[in-house]
Amino acid sequence: MGFFERLTGKKSARSAKERLQLVLIHDRTDLTPTALDTLKDDLIAVISRHVEIDPANVRIDLTREGREQRLVADIPLRPTTRRRAN
Amino acid sequence: MTGTVVTITSGKGGVGKTTAVANIAVALASEGQKVVCIDGDIGLRNLDVIMGLENRIVYDIVDVVEGRCRTRQAMIRDKRLPELFLIPAAQTRDKNAVSPSDMVRLCDELRGEVDWILIDSPAGIERGFRNAVAPADRVLIVTNPEMSAVRDADRVIGLLEAEEKPAPSLIINRLNPSMVRRGDMLSVDDVYDLLRIDVIGIVPEDENVIVASNRGTPLALDGKSKAGQAFRNIARRLNGEQVPFIDLESQSLWDRLARLAGRK
Ligand SMILES: Nc1ncnc2c1ncn2[C@@H]1O[C@H](COP(=O)(O)OP(=O)(O)OP(=O)(O)O)[C@@H](O)[C@H]1O
Ligand SMILES: [Mg+2]
Numbered sequence: 001m002g003f004f005e006r007l008t009g010k011k012s013a014r015s016a017k018e019r020l021q022l023v024l025i026h027d028r029t030d031l032t033p034t035a036l037d038t039l040k041d042d043l044i045a046v047i048s049r050h051v052e053i054d055p056a057n058v059r060i061d062l063t064r065e066g067r068e069q070r071l072v073a074d075i076p077l078r079p080t081t082r083r084r085a086n
Numbered sequence: 087m088t089g090t091v092v093t094i095t096s097g098k099g100g101v102g103k104t105t106a107v108a109n110i111a112v113a114l115a116s117e118g119q120k121v122v123c124i125d126g127d128i129g130l131r132n133l134d135v136i137m138g139l140e141n142r143i144v145y146d147i148v149d150v151v152e153g154r155c156r157t158r159q160a161m162i163r164d165k166r167l168p169e170l171f172l173i174p175a176a177q178t179r180d181k182n183a184v185s186p187s188d189m190v191r192l193c194d195e196l197r198g199e200v201d202w203i204l205i206d207s208p209a210g211i212e213r214g215f216r217n218a219v220a221p222a223d224r225v226l227i228v229t230n231p232e233m234s235a236v237r238d239a240d241r242v243i244g245l246l247e248a249e250e251k252p253a254p255s256l257i258i259n260r261l262n263p264s265m266v267r268r269g270d271m272l273s274v275d276d277v278y279d280l281l282r283i284d285v286i287g288i289v290p291e292d293e294n295v296i297v298a299s300n301r302g303t304p305l306a307l308d309g310k311s312k313a314g315q316a317f318r319n320i321a322r323r324l325n326g327e328q329v330p331f332i333d334l335e336s337q338s339l340w341d342r343l344a345r346l347a348g349r350k
Contacts, residue, residue, distance in 0.1 A: 011269030016233055017276045024240050067282045
């Protein structure tokens with residue numbers, strides 16, 4: 001076992017693949033992790049104006065299908081406390 | 087005759103574009119097809135030495151484009167294969183001496199005369215790359231199973247997609263099967279999974295490539311080497327044949343014996 005392998009418990013080809021997966025997503029979309037965080041905050045602000053959400057559990061992910069990138073948002077809604085007027 | 091224009095490009099330098107062009111050309115020509123290679127790397131010409139034709143150059147591509155000679159006069163005939171030609175790059179000019187529309191015009195003229203026009207693109211994504219892909223009917227992207235080569239290949243694929251060029255195919259060159267088995271090199275599946283374009287060739291790391299370039303005789307000419315065989319398979323796939331991939335990644339008999347003997 002090599003030095004780095006012992007350190008990380010991972011073969012170097014695995015690290016290469018995982019690192020490339022992230023690098024390629026950002027190369028393809030021009031979205032840096034920081035930009036993604038900002039986007040998330042903006043999204044939370046906009047959606048909160050219309051419906052009550054649980055901001056701590058909002059998830060925004062970039063996923064790939066083939067060469068297509070997709071922004072997937074998972075936004076849990078808070079159960080409404082108001083009683084609906086009949 | 088309507089020749090097909092195939093451009094070989096890569097993004098990153100030194101991954102094996104020129105080697106691929108020379109070998110695929112030789113393979114197509116030895117199957118009796120008429121082939122012309124164009125060295126698109128103006129200022130850094132190399133295809134002439136890899137093909138062993140450096141002593142025969144009189145005119146180059148810039149002479150053709152600027153009207154100092156007819157296209158025919160700049161086509162150097164190969165020493166071994168009478169149906170193989172090279173249009174060399176100019177060595178003392180820069181890439182702006184040729185424009186994408188010059189390349190389209192030149193290739194349109196050649197299409198009527200040959201079956202295949204193979205263009206050796208320079209590395210990078212600037213003018214030389216633009217020139218090389220402008221006339222392409224097909225684009226082959228060469229990469230190595232390695233971080234920066236894969237990343238740059240992805241960038242080039244993205245640029246081609248944005249320009250609505252035909253979908254490119256991938257050549258994975260310099261694969262080292264024992265490093266893949268050890269988990270220290272990206273496998274063909276890994277590279278495919280990252281780039282998601284059709285794989286047209288897998289070429290192993292092979293020291294015969296350097297021996298062949300020393301001699302100026304592309305190794306697809308001789309029967310034995312694995313890399314030569316891999317390049318011949320690419321030529322056949324370009325021709326529309328279904329050719330199975332050589333199994334490079336599974337263990338060789340020698341590896342298995344060595345393991346049994348407790349040496350690995
Ligand atoms: N399968 C291989 N096995 C071993 N060596 C190889 C292989 N393919 C290419 N090489 C070597 O790699 C080097 C670069 O190859 P080549 O000149 O074909 O790359 P290139 O992409 O055309 O480079 P450039 O971007 O500078 O034009 C050469 O020394 C060549 O002999
Ligand atoms: Mg080259």
